[in-house]
Each structure stands twice: as C-alpha cells, then as structure tokens.
Amino acid sequence: MSAMDVLAALLVPVFFPPLLLGVIARTKALAAGRRGPPLLQPYFDLARLFRKGMVLSRTTSWVFLAGPVVGASTALLASLFVPLGAQGSLVSFPGDLIAFAYLLALGRFFTIAAALDTGSSFEGMGASREAAFSCLAEPAAFFALLVLVKLSGSTSLGAMLGPDLPQHWLHGGPSLALAVVALFIVLLAENSRIPFDDPATHLELTMIHEVMVLDHSGPALALVGFGAALKLFAYGLLLVRLATPFEVGGTVSGVGVALLELLALAALVGLVESVMARLHLLRVPSLLVGAALLGAFGVMLLVG
C-alpha cells in the first residue's frame, strides 16, 4: 500500500460516513415529494452537538458515558478492516472478519449497557430488541461471508475482497448473489433501517436504536450518531465491494468509485425506506432467519 492509500484509508472513515445519512434523508424526501434537508445536514448536526453541553440522569453511572465512547471507537476500528476499493484494507490478518464482527459486538454491548443504566423502561425495551435482532443477524452475516471464504480460500477480508473477486463471481455467481442479498438484509437490520426499525419516528414504542439513546445529549449523542454512520459505512463498503467486483486503477479513482457506489447504496436504502413500511416486530426474526437461510443456500450451492 502506498502512502496515499494509507491516508485515504484513515481519512475517509473519519469524514465520509455522515454524508451517507444525508443522502438517505434526501432520497426519502425526494421520494415523498419534498425538497428535504441539505446533503450536509448530518455534519451540521454533529458539529452542533459537539459544541453543546450535556444533561445527565441522576440514575446513571460511568457506564452511561462509556456506551457512546466505546460504540464510536470500535466502529472506527472495525471500518479499517474493510478494503476501500480493490487496494486492500489497512488492517488485514487471517481471521480478521471475526475481529471485525466482535469489535462491533463490543460497541453493541456497551451501547446496550448504557441504555440499561438509565433505568428507563423505554430504553430497556430498545436495548432488549437491539440485543435480540442483532444476535439473529449474526448467523446471516457469517453464512454470507463463508461463501466468500470458500470461494477465495482465504480468511482475511482484504484477500477475500481482493483483486480475484471477479473470478469468484464466475465460479460461484449464484452463491455470491445470495450472499449479497443476505448481507443487504443484515445491513438494514444492523443499522436500524426500515423495515427493521424506523429512525425517523419519535414514538418510542416502535423504535429500537433511537429509543436506546434517548437520554444521551450533546457530545455523547454526537458520538452515538457518528458511530451509527460509521457502522453503516463499514457494512456498506463490504457490500458494494462484494456486489461490484470491478477493478479501477489508481488510489484516487479506486477510492472515488467505491465512495460513489456507497452513495448509490445509501440512495437505495433511502428508496427501500420510502416504499416499505416497518415490519411488525414479531415478524422481524422471521426475516432475519430468512436472510440466514439465503446465506446457507449460498454455502450449499458450493458443495460438490
């Protein structure tokens, strides 16, 4: 990797992710016939929150503040594992996909603990749902990644999504297509998008992620928002690289293409949110199990 690649891999995760949220919001507004907020609105929101003061509940302890901090820092670390374009990722070792998943899990653990620290039944409800749905999403993600492990014969994300990806599509196209669908469902679930969760509503009973962070304010809330954007970025990067295995020469154009694809993915998420309603909560597990089965079929197609 050249110095340019390293620089891109370090700077893009810090500055780019909030734009995805802006694109989603704009897409939803356009689909609903409104003009919508500026594309850079998430940046303005984050800057405003970072400047603001905080209000804390008397019930909470240090765990409440550890939630946003650990959530954002683990998401930042995890995003370094996913290759930005075909150049390979900044951090790569055999089995790094496990580290990727478990870093995000560490962030989730502390986010849930922070929600329970408030002693609010609403936040407890959100925490319970987050724990349930993300744990059902885990097998789906693993089956999808196993398709790639089998095809590439390698266990690091950098090599799995490396320059040989077009060949893998030739050998195991149907399996990879199933994996892409499964990963897209996982992306929607893990990032609390419709049909799993509705980030726009403010009716606490229907929400998952938003209701967990109800008590955070100021810089802590900004960290929560930044962490959520980073998580979307990391999953999205994984998905667009898998779905569009083309080779583009050079760091600048390679990274540029990857980022454009990410923006397109954000628009797609926005479209899904515009045309679908949130699922009944009891149906959510079925959809996640369905995603896991898609991934499992993908693996089964590689037998023989």
Add this chain to the structure above:
Amino acid sequence: MTTLLALCGAAAMASSGPIAAAARRVGPRRADRLWVLLFVVGASLAAFAALLALASGGDELRAHAPFPVGEVALGLDALSALFLIAVAGLGAACACYGLAYYPAALHPDSAGRLRTAFGLASAGLAMVLLARHSLVFIAAWETMAVSSYFAVAAEDRDREVREAGFLYLVSTRVSSLCLIALFALHWAASGSLLLVPLGAGQIAPQIQSALFVLALLGFGLKAGLVPLHVWLPPAHSAAPTHVSALLSGVLIKSGIYGLVRITSLLPEPSPWWGEMVLALGVVSAVLGVAYALAQHDLKRLLAYHSVENIGIIAIGLGVALIARASAGLDTAALALAGALLHVVNHALFKGLLFLAAGAVIQRAHTRSLDALGGLGRSMPATALLFLLGAVAIVGLPPLNGFVSELLIYSSLLRMVASEDGASWISAALAAPALALTGGLALACFAKAFGTVFLGAPRHQSVSDGSDAPAAMRAPMVALALGCAFIGLAPFALAPALRNACEAVLGSALAPLAAPWRAISGVALASLALSAAGGAWLWLRLSRRPAPRTVTWDCGYAAPTQRMQYSAASFAQPLVRVFSSALLPREYGSAGVAPFPQRSAFHSEVVDAALDRIVLPSAHAVVRLAARLRVLQQGSVQQYLVYVWIAVIALLAVGGVGR
C-alpha cells in the same frame, strides 16, 4: 521431579482440611487461616510444577505396586500442566475468597466439612491430571466426585440443596460406571492398565470406537454436554458460591481433560468421532446460552453459561479430531489450542463471575435478578469486576475470551477454506452457530450486568451499601488481571499451547498459525481508542459540568423503579424465538382490557431435558425396580442362594467361553 513436586502439592491440598479440623481448638478464624495457608502452599507447589513442566516438557514417575495394580505410572506433560495451572490458580483464589465468604465463625457446622471436601476435590482433580494408570485414574476420579458432592451439599439443611446434591451424586455414579467400563475394555483390548498411547493396529477400529463412545458418555456427563447437563445447573446454584466457581471453572473441565487424553491415546480416530463431538458442542453451546438467557436466578444463569462454554470447547475438540483424522495437523493444532486456551480462560472469567455474583448475593441476600438493580452505585469495584468478566465471557476484545474464540473460529474458517471432503460442510454449519452463540451470550450478559448493577434498585432493601471486603476482592482482581493479560499478550502463551498440542497430537508441530500480534494489536487499539475517547469526554465534562436531572420519562409523570425493564422482559423476544426448544411456561395475563384490572404475570423456563426425559425415565426405572423387590426379603440364606447361583452361572459362562 516435576511430577513429584505436583504430587506433594496434591498431598498438601488433600491434607489441609483434616489438619485444620485437628487444629480446631485454636478457634474458627485461625483454623480457617491455617486451612487457606496449607491449601495455597499446596496449590503453589502444583502450579510451580506445572510451570516447570510447560517449560521443560515434564516427566513420568513409575513404581511397582503389588497385585492387582502392577506397574503404576504418574506423569506431568504439557497437557496435564495446562489444566493443573487452572486448577491450582482458581482453587487458591476460591479458597482465599472463602475466608470472607464462608467463614467457620458463621457456618460452624458445615465449614469444616466444606474445607475438607474442597481440599480433597482439588487434590483428586490434580491426581486425575497426573494419573497414567487406569486404577489410579479411577481412584482419583472417585475421590474428586464424592468429595465434590459433599462440597456441593454443604448447606444440606435446605431441601433444594439436598435434591440438587442427590442429582449430582447420581450423575457422578453414572459417569464413573461408564469410565469403569471404558478402562475395563481398554485393559481387555490392550492387555495393560497403563494409559499410554497405543500403536496403530494394536486394537481393532471397532473397539477404538467403542472406547470413544464410552469416554464421550462418561466424560461428557462430567463436563455437562447437552443432553447430559441436567445435573449441572441445580448443583451450581445449590453450592456455596466459591464452590460453584471451582465446580464450574475447573471440576467440570476434568471431563474435557479425560476426553482429550483418551482420544490422544487412540491411534486411529474415525472421522465421525469429530463430527459427533462437533455436533454435541454446537447443540450445547446454542442451547446452553438460550437456557441461560431465560433464567431469573443469577447463579443458574452462570451455570448454564458453563454448558455453553463447554460446548464451545467441544467445538474446538471436534474440529481437532476431524482434522486429525484427515491429517490436517496444522488445523488440528489450531483448534486444539483454541479449545485448551478456552479451558484456561473459562476458569479465569467464570471464576471471576461466580465470585462477583457471590459478593452480590452476600450483600443483597437474593439471587433473583428481578429483585436486584442499581448495585453499581454501592458496589463499584464488584460491578467493574463483573463487567470485565462479562466482556471476557462474551468473547469480546480486549480480553481473553476473544483470543480463544478467535482461534476456534480460525480453525473452522481454515477448514472451510482449504478442505474439500465432507468436513468443510460441518465447519460451515458450526461457524454461524458459534456466531449465534456469541450474539446470545452478549444479550445474556448485557441482561445480567444491566439488571444487577445498572439502573435503580428494583427492591428497597437490596443492599446495605458497602462493597465486598478486601479478602473477597483480591482473588477477583487476580482473576481479572489474568483475563487482561491473556487478552493483551496472548503470544506469551503460544509456546505452552504448542507444547500441549504436541503432547496430544503426538508429533512435532510448526508454530501455531494464529495471528498473535494482530490479536494483541486489536485489543490494545480498542482499549487505547476507547480510553482516549473517554478521557476527552471526561475533560469536556470537567470543564462544563453536566446538570443532573431525572431520566427522560417520555412525559409519563410517575415512573417507579419497578417499571424498569426486568431480566424476564429483556430476554422475552429471544425466549420467544427459541420457544420451541425452551418451552417457556407462562402464568397469568397482562391486563389488556380497556379498564385494566389488577393482574399478575409470571413466566419460567425449566430444563426440558431434565423435566421431560430424565425424570420420567427415572420414575419408570423406580417403578420397574419396585417389582424386583420380591427378590429382596432380607434373609441371609436367600442371599447366599443368589450368590451360589451367580457363581455357578459365571462358571458355566466361563466354561462355555473356553
């Protein structure tokens, strides 16, 4: 030399109880201290011997004993040493903890018995690890099993404890029966009572498979593999907490040790052995954690997590057996190293969690999660220690659980990536199951930590407002430091793990193909980045203090502490998903009418394997046995006739056989 040293350690542990009992006149407090001193000296000797064995490769002791024992062998190789370190370390920690948790001054009639049982169980376990001879193994195994029964049933005034103890005793009897059959068959087939590796072709493959099945039954029962786990949750919740820690942390690992030892003696493993262990491991891991999630009792919850972790270890062992059968030695070593490291790790973090739970129980006088809450405020040190244990057991970086789970995952992924036959399919099914287990464990420990330590107390009289005493905190801190050390510097253990794998696989190995530096890099980076973020937020807060107010109550004017999400409500979505396996029972109904009436709701999950399989079949056996009672009339003459008939029958059978 090392074996002799370990033998002395075991002797010191075994004699600590009787000596303290003999010195009763010095008063209960001094007797306690004397016992702990003797026990810790013994444990230190054993641990020192184990460290020497890990560094030098260990040795064997042989002696000649009169008939029927014959040549006796004891030995300490890297495999035994790894287990022995866990036994000695956790044993010493639990013994120190017992000083403040279970003092003889407060438990005059049971403390002495408990000390003796504790020492004998630890010494028996150490002897199991040293034994290289069937009869020595059985004797040590029985010592461990029976004395641990007395430790579990220490508080036998409680009916629940007596029942749990009886179930445990019955399970150990069945387990011993399988092991006696195992060693008898081993003796008949190999002609030797010594437990030494058999040569290829020395025993027929069918006999080897029979030996494997007997070992799986006998040792699986001790380890608590589903569906043989039924004794485990009641015994763990009935025992005094430091005994639960020992039981869960190291005693049940004797089953894992036995399985590893016996399979390492058999030269030609069939591929289905590994598949079977892998399948049992997956079922134990997923069902164990699902049951844990549904528990309302803190100690039962931790006990079911032992089932889960035994499952994770079994997944590693299964992969190792499969890879060994197909000559994939590198993958086998990686999986085995993961499983063995998880044995050590589980001793550390499960010991830590049980001891922290004991501190909570001592302060709050309840094990019920739904009565606890907000203890982080009055017991900040215990809360932090429990949190560390929770992060470790869920397998999250930067602590030790992550290292061993990553090794097991890596072996599964390597199998998927590089193997062609049927084995990669089992690995491809096991890896997502392991991921599901991880997710469920995260939910479960978020629930346990959250409902016990966070939020507001659900009950008025939940704590007297002080943290655990130093004598209880010190062992917990030591265990937590162990978790952190293995998590941050796993490469320090790499040579020891490789030696242990060589002892099992019987051939020289290349260095383990594990990304040690990367693991500690991830751990350090996550720690450093979180610490930096925390420091920044703390600076912000000290410059601009945040006003304190109530938790946002969404406009509802009078929220009470009892309206917090409880352990049962937190777990409900996942319990519903797994309802076909857990069979939850629900009583009462939540008020849904337009004008709600006073209503009550209660849900519980009882162990389906115990409730639907073991107890009904036990009742059936008892009914059948009642019919046999006609044979037993209590007259000696009649019994002599039975003996005579039996002797004639045996002679007849022997004559025909010849």
